[in-house]
Amino acid sequence: MKAFTYERVKTPAEAATSAQKKTGAKFIAGGTNLLDLMKLEIETPTHLIDVNGLALDKIEPTPDGGLRIGALVRNTDLAADARVRRDYAVLSRALLAGASGQLRNQATTAGNLLQRTRCPYFYDTHQPCNKRLPGSGCAALNGFSRQHAVVGGSESCIATHPSDMAVAMRLLDAVIETVDPNGFERKIPVADFWPAPGNTPHQETVLNAGELITAVTLPAPLGGTHIYRKVRDRASYAFALVSVAAVVQKDGSGRVALGGVAHKPWRLEEADAQLTNGSQSVYERLFASAHPTPENEFKLLLAKRTLASVLTEARG
Amino acid sequence: MSNPNTGAHNNNAGRQDTNPIEYYSFRLTRRSLLKAGAASAAVAIAPRHAFGASDATATPAPEMANVTLKINGETRQLEVDTRTTLLDALRENLHLTGTKKGCDHGQCGACTVLVDGRRINACLTLAVMQDGAEVTTIEGIGTPENLHPMQAAFIKHDGYQCGYCTPGQICSSLAVLSEIEQGIPSHVTLDLVSAPQATSDEIRERMSGNICRCGAYANILAAIEDVAGGRKS
Numbered sequence: 001m002k003a004f005t006y007e008r009v010k011t012p013a014e015a016a017t018s019a020q021k022k023t024g025a026k027f028i029a030g031g032t033n034l035l036d037l038m039k040l041e042i043e044t045p046t047h048l049i050d051v052n053g054l055a056l057d058k059i060e061p062t063p064d065g066g067l068r069i070g071a072l073v074r075n076t077d078l079a080a081d082a083r084v085r086r087d088y089a090v091l092s093r094a095l096l097a098g099a100s101g102q103l104r105n106q107a108t109t110a111g112n113l114l115q116r117t118r119c120p121y122f123y124d125t126h127q128p129c130n131k132r133l134p135g136s137g138c139a140a141l142n143g144f145s146r147q148h149a150v151v152g153g154s155e156s157c158i159a160t161h162p163s164d165m166a167v168a169m170r171l172l173d174a175v176i177e178t179v180d181p182n183g184f185e186r187k188i189p190v191a192d193f194w195p196a197p198g199n200t201p202h203q204e205t206v207l208n209a210g211e212l213i214t215a216v217t218l219p220a221p222l223g224g225t226h227i228y229r230k231v232r233d234r235a236s237y238a239f240a241l242v243s244v245a246a247v248v249q250k251d252g253s254g255r256v257a258l259g260g261v262a263h264k265p266w267r268l269e270e271a272d273a274q275l276t277n278g279s280q281s282v283y284e285r286l287f288a289s290a291h292p293t294p295e296n297e298f299k300l301l302l303a304k305r306t307l308a309s310v311l312t313e314a315r316g
Numbered sequence: 317m318s319n320p321n322t323g324a325h326n327n328n329a330g331r332q333d334t335n336p337i338e339y340y341s342f343r344l345t346r347r348s349l350l351k352a353g354a355a356s357a358a359v360a361i362a363p364r365h366a367f368g369a370s371d372a373t374a375t376p377a378p379e380m381a382n383v384t385l386k387i388n389g390e391t392r393q394l395e396v397d398t399r400t401t402l403l404d405a406l407r408e409n410l411h412l413t414g415t416k417k418g419c420d421h422g423q424c425g426a427c428t429v430l431v432d433g434r435r436i437n438a439c440l441t442l443a444v445m446q447d448g449a450e451v452t453t454i455e456g457i458g459t460p461e462n463l464h465p466m467q468a469a470f471i472k473h474d475g476y477q478c479g480y481c482t483p484g485q486i487c488s489s490l491a492v493l494s495e496i497e498q499g500i501p502s503h504v505t506l507d508l509v510s511a512p513q514a515t516s517d518e519i520r521e522r523m524s525g526n527i528c529r530c531g532a533y534a535n536i537l538a539a540i541e542d543v544a545g546g547r548k549s
Contacts, residue, residue: 001399002375002376003375003376003377003378003379003397003398003399004379004398004399005379005398006379006381006398006442006444028442028445031440031441031442031445032422032437032440035401035439035440035441035442036421036422036440039420039421046376048398048442050444052445076434076495076500079500080498080499080500080501082509085501085508085509086508086509089508092501092508093503096501096502096503099525100425100524100526101435101488101491101492101495101502101522101523101524101525102422102425102428102435102436102437102488102525103422103437103440103525105434105435105436106436106437106440125367126367127367128367129367132367133367136367234524235521235524236503236521236524237524237525
């Protein structure tokens with residue numbers, strides 16, 4: 001691990017200002033992903049800004065009937081919140097399907113959204129990776145790509161976003177709130193948070209330098225049946241091959257978002273519109289632009305069958 | 317990592333004569349050879365970060381920081397390199413070697429300790445981030461003369477073979493029962509709005525962050541169920 005200076009900050013504005021002043025600075029909250037990557041020298045910040053002292057650990061109701069989740073709310077606490085369990089069960093389920101009890105106790109809401117891919121070539125500093133070293137190439141394209149994206153990828157990168165929580169956040173149309181070093185606040189729909197990799201896969205989010213996530217807001221509850229189904233190589237403590245988050249209403253309408261298949265939670269409004277026409281129609285819309293490798297082609301069939309299973313369960 | 321040799325033997329059990337770093341390079345080389353042909357043989361002698369984010373030769377001076385931790389009820393003050401994880405602070409600075417380093421990447425659970433009453437992976441947090449925190453390690457849970465009931469249950473049910481993962485297993489299992497009592501749901505909780513129960517399915521799921529390479533899982537489960545049953549009655 002490279003040496004770094006360390007500071008604690010008291011306000012979001014102070015954090016953002018400090019990040020702008022010091023080149024090579026990074027925020028640290030839970031640290032479960034950042035420290036892992038720092039040990040491997042994939043992340044090499046020269047300055048760490050510990051944001052754990054910011055009072056961003058509350059879950060509060062919003063005036064329009066939703067919930068505002070502080071950026072520092074730990075995954076365990078978010079999953080266990082009575083309002084989330086009752087009104088946003090798909091979010092509790094997604095959180096509980098991810099990581100381990102120890103990691104969920106440390107990992108934060110904002111950090112979960114910002115976690116890096118678990119592509120083995122991103123992690124292996126002997127291999128080219130356009131995310132880690134822009135322009136060096138992508139070892140996954142012709143490598144072991146069983147875990148990789150089947151849709152939304154590019155000739156530069158086929159990494160997946162590893163989060164379960166993010167899939168539920170996308171399904172629920174969550175909105176990310178940020179503050180930048182100039183004190184400017186903005187709201188970013190989760191749908192717009194992760195740009196397509198294109199030929200700049202190192203630009204993973206739309207956040208600007210020094211911009212700090214302060215909260216994630218959920219709109220008013222949707223009602224309906226909430227399901228999060230995660231298919232993985234082990235029954236627990238493994239990343240998704242495919243996951244399906246769904247909220248389905250009594251009349252069969254609703255929405256679905258998939259994890260493990262793209263650089264972001266994969267949801268298309270045109271696919272949601274097909275929900276009353278059966279899972280095959282939904283699947284066809286979701287994966288019309290699929291571009292799998294021979295090693296991960298199986299994910300398409302897995303996604304199709306998982307969708308069918310989830311929608312059958314949702315309709316009781 | 318600040319000291320790559322520390323505790324790394326667990327990754328290498330059965331290969332005690334092998335330097336862990338050489339072993340790692342060997343594995344990479346072998347895989348690269350299989351993947352890309354003989355050209356990749358150069359990887360073995362290439363710089364460690366051929367495609368890394370940083371220049372391996374530029375090593376800035378360590379940054380030091382003062383940290384106060386309340387470890388097992390005792391206040392301890394340390395001066396540490398900011399890079400020091402809580403795990404390394406416990407083992408290397410405070411010589412509390414009950415907490416084990418397995419993978420050092422949050423994957424195995426051997427380093428599980430309780431911080432302010434919650435279980436975390438001590439390898440994935442910095443000591444400086446825990447300034448002022450209350451930390452409970454296996455040394456604070458019981459002693460050979462005065463075993464905690466969970467420790468006694470692990471012995472009674474033979475919940476280990478080599479014992480390396482056991483301190484983490486015991487810290488984790490105490491937290492698991494506490495989390496169930498607090499009503500925190502898990503992946504296998506059927507009804508999210510009711511209080512979870514300490515069933516075997518719940519315990520198995522909640523213990524999935526603690527790996528036992530000897531495979532003593534059935535006996536670990538029996539030990540935890542024994543304590544959970546005792547608590548309920």
